[in-house]
Amino acid sequence: SQELEQSPQSLIVQEGKNLTINCTSSKTLYGLYWYKQKYGEGLIFLMMLQKGGEEKSHEKITAKLDEKKQQSSLHITASQPSHAGIYLCGADRGSQGNLIFGKGTKLSVKP
Amino acid sequence: EPEVTQTPSHQVTQMGQEVILRCVPISNHLYFYWYRQILGQKVEFLVSFYNNEISEKSEIFDDQFSVERPDGSNFTLKIRSTKLEDSAMYFCASSIQSNQPQHFGDGTRLSIL
Numbered sequence: 173s174q175e176l177e178q179s180p181q182s183l184i185v186q187e188g189k190n191l192t193i194n195c196t197s198s199k200t201l202y203g204l205y206w207y208k209q210k211y212g213e214g215l216i217f218l219m220m221l222q223k224g225g226e227e228k229s230h231e232k233i234t235a236k237l238d239e240k241k242q243q244s245s246l247h248i249t250a251s252q253p254s255h256a257g258i259y260l261c262g263a264d265r266g267s268q269g270n271l272i273f274g275k276g277t278k279l280s281v282k283p
Numbered sequence: 284e285p286e287v288t289q290t291p292s293h294q295v296t297q298m299g300q301e302v303i304l305r306c307v308p309i310s311n312h313l314y315f316y317w318y319r320q321i322l323g324q325k326v327e328f329l330v331s332f333y334n335n336e337i338s339e340k341s342e343i344f345d346d347q348f349s350v351e352r353p354d355g356s357n358f359t360l361k362i363r364s365t366k367l368e369d370s371a372m373y374f375c376a377s378s379i380q381s382n383q384p385q386h387f388g389d390g391t392r393l394s395i396l
Contacts, residue, residue: 203382214287214374214389215326222382260326269314269381270339273326 174199176263178274186282190249193277195261197242203264204244205271206235210257218246218259248279256281285309289375289388296365297396304360304391306375315358316376316385317350319343326374332358333381362393370395 175198185191195204203222207215219228224239232249248255258278262271288307296302308315317329330340332350349361358377362369372392376385 205384207387212372212390212392215376215387217384217386220384262326264382269316269331269378269385270328270341271316271318271385272328275325 174263174265174272176261176272176274178259178261178277180277181275182278182280184280184282185251187252188250190247191251191279192248193246193259193279195244195246195274197263199242201237201239201242201244201263204235204237205262205264206244206246207260207262207273208257209260209276215260251279251281253281253283255279287375287377287386287388289373289391291391292389293392293394295394295396298367299364302362302365302393304362304373304375304393306358306360306388307356308358308375308377309379309386310356312377312379312386314338314378314381314385315350315352316378317360318374318376318387319371320374320390321371329360329373331381338381365393365395367395369393 177196179194206218209215219235221237227236234247237244258276260276262273290305315332320326330344331338347363351359372390374390376387378385
């Protein structure tokens, strides 16, 4: 079965610093989703990537999909305390929207 | 912005009792999902629902679980006889198409005593 591995598991950065979170799949990626979760709350959709080489940006967050490497990265530029939370990658297994998720990367941003 | 709403936010139930978790998906969405997240673990897929029937379910979704869309707006998850291991956060999600982003509710925290 397909697995998603996220790295790092947790990250503490100083406000203003850049950071990257990686998500690697054990199988071919049909679609890759990035979500943000605050503790005890729901998942907030960030971005969806569907094609190899695709790159999307929203405000200070950029996500890329390397289909050949079965990997996606999420890059945050000039981090702010509002970026703190748990970032989850989710993969579409090519079926009826059945998503699998990685364990998440917990991001803390120190003011 | 439209959102998925779930009720209740927290449910405490005795083992063996039935629970119904409720969700109101985004109004123009056609695909509905339930996921669960046991404390400290990954978010896990339970079931997807389209056109008034289950389109896919996971191994977790056994005979104790059922889903229903009783009217044009609600989507419910029923657990017939709860077990201690059913304690988790349950998330409802909806999407306009199966290959489009799923939007999640804030979840129902289910605690089985």
